[in-house]
Amino acid sequence: MLLKDKSVIITGASRGIGKAAALECARHGANVVIGYSGRESSKPKAEKLIAEINELGRRAVAVGAPAGDPETGELLVKAAVDNFGGVDVFVNNAGICPFHSFLDMPKEIYLETVNTNLNGAFFAVQAAANQMKKQGRGGAIIAVSSISALVGGAMQTHYTPTKAGVLSLMQSCAVALGQYGIRCNAVLPGTIETDINADDLSDKEKHDYMVSRTPLGRLGKPEDIGGPIVFLASDMASYVTGASLLVDGGMFVNLQ
Ligand SMILES: NC(=O)C1=CN([C@@H]2O[C@H](COP(=O)(O)OP(=O)(O)OC[C@H]3O[C@@H](n4cnc5c(N)ncnc54)[C@H](OP(=O)(O)O)[C@@H]3O)[C@@H](O)[C@H]2O)C=CC1
Numbered sequence: 001m002l003l004k005d006k007s008v009i010i011t012g013a014s015r016g017i018g019k020a021a022a023l024e025c026a027r028h029g030a031n032v033v034i035g036y037s038g039r040e041s042s043k044p045k046a047e048k049l050i051a052e053i054n055e056l057g058r059r060a061v062a063v064g065a066p067a068g069d070p071e072t073g074e075l076l077v078k079a080a081v082d083n084f085g086g087v088d089v090f091v092n093n094a095g096i097c098p099f100h101s102f103l104d105m106p107k108e109i110y111l112e113t114v115n116t117n118l119n120g121a122f123f124a125v126q127a128a129a130n131q132m133k134k135q136g137r138g139g140a141i142i143a144v145s146s147i148s149a150l151v152g153g154a155m156q157t158h159y160t161p162t163k164a165g166v167l168s169l170m171q172s173c174a175v176a177l178g179q180y181g182i183r184c185n186a187v188l189p190g191t192i193e194t195d196i197n198a199d200d201l202s203d204k205e206k207h208d209y210m211v212s213r214t215p216l217g218r219l220g221k222p223e224d225i226g227g228p229i230v231f232l233a234s235d236m237a238s239y240v241t242g243a244s245l246l247v248d249g250g251m252f253v254n255l256q
C-alpha cells in the first residue's frame with residue numbers, strides 16, 4: 001500500500017494508460033478523481049471505472065471536462081477537495097495524437113493537439129500545485145510525456161513537441177515547487193497499445209517493426225505504466241524530482 005488514503009487526480013483516466021494508472025493507485029490505497037473529455041460517449045467508461053475502483057474498496061469520482069480548457073484543472077482540484085479532502089498526487093495524462101503528415105498539417109489539428117496536450121497541462125498542473133501549496137504537506141505531480149519527447153516521428157510533428165513540452169514543464173516545476181515539498185517528474189512511455197495508436201498499429205508491418213525495435217520483445221500494455229506512476233507518486237520516490245523515467249521495453253537505447 002504505497003498510496004494509502006492519498007487523494008489522486010488522473011486526467012485522461014477513462015481508458016488506456018490513465019485507466020490502468022487509476023486502478024494501480026486504487027490497489028495501493030488511493031481514492032481517485034477520474035478526468036475525461038466529458039464526451040457523452042465516454043461517460044459509461046468513466047462510470048465503469050468508478051465501479052471497478054469501488055470494488056477495490058476505494059472511492060472515485062469522475063469529472064468530464066476538456067483538457068485544453070484552462071479552467072479544467074480547477075474543476076478537478078475542486079472534486080478532489082470536496083470528495084477526498086485535498087490533493088496529494090496529480091497525474092497529467094490526457095492526450096491525443098491524430099497522426100498526420102507535416103507539410104499539409106491542418107491548422108486545426110495542430111492547435112487542438114497543442115492545446116489538449118500542453119496548454120491544458122500547464123493550467124492543470126498550476127491548479128494542482130496551488131492546492132498542494134495551500135495544504136502545506138507537499139505532493140507529487142507526474143506528467144505522462146513519451147519516448148517521443150526525445151525522438152521524432154514523421155507523422156507526429158505536432159505531437160512530439162507537446163511531449164517534450166510536458167517533460168520540460170516537469171523540470172521547471174521541480175525547480176519552482178521544490179521549496180513546497182512538491183515533487184515533479186515525467187514518465188516517458190514507449191509504444192503502448194491503446195486506442196491512441198490502434199489505427200496506426202493495425203498495419204501489421206508497422207506493428208511488427210515496432211516490436212522488432214523493442215529489446216523486451218513486445219509492445220507495452222497500459223498496465224506497464226501504472227507501477228512506475230505509483231512509484232513516482234509514493235514516498236518510495238521522496239528524493240526524486242525533475243526526473244524522467246523511460247518505460248519503453250528498451251526501445252530508446254536500441255540503436256544497433
Ligand atoms: N499509447 C502510447 O503508445 C503512448 C501514449 N503516451 C501518452 O499517454 C497518454 C494517454 O494515452 P493513451 O492511454 O495511449 O490514449 P487513449 O486514447 O487510450 O486515452 C486517452 C485519454 O485521454 C482523454 N482525452 C482525450 N482527449 C481529451 C480531451 N480533449 N480532454 C480531456 N480528456 C481527453 C480520453 O478521454 P475520453 O475517453 O473521454 O476521450 C482518454 O481518457 C497521452 O498523453 C499520450 O500522449 C505516451 C507515450 C506512448
Ligand SMILES: C[C@H](O)[C@@H]1OC(=O)[C@H](O)[C@@H]1O
Binds near residue numbers: 145189191192
Ligand atoms: C501514439 C503513438 O503510437 C505513441 O505515442 C507516443 O508518444 C509514442 O512514442 C508512440 O509513437
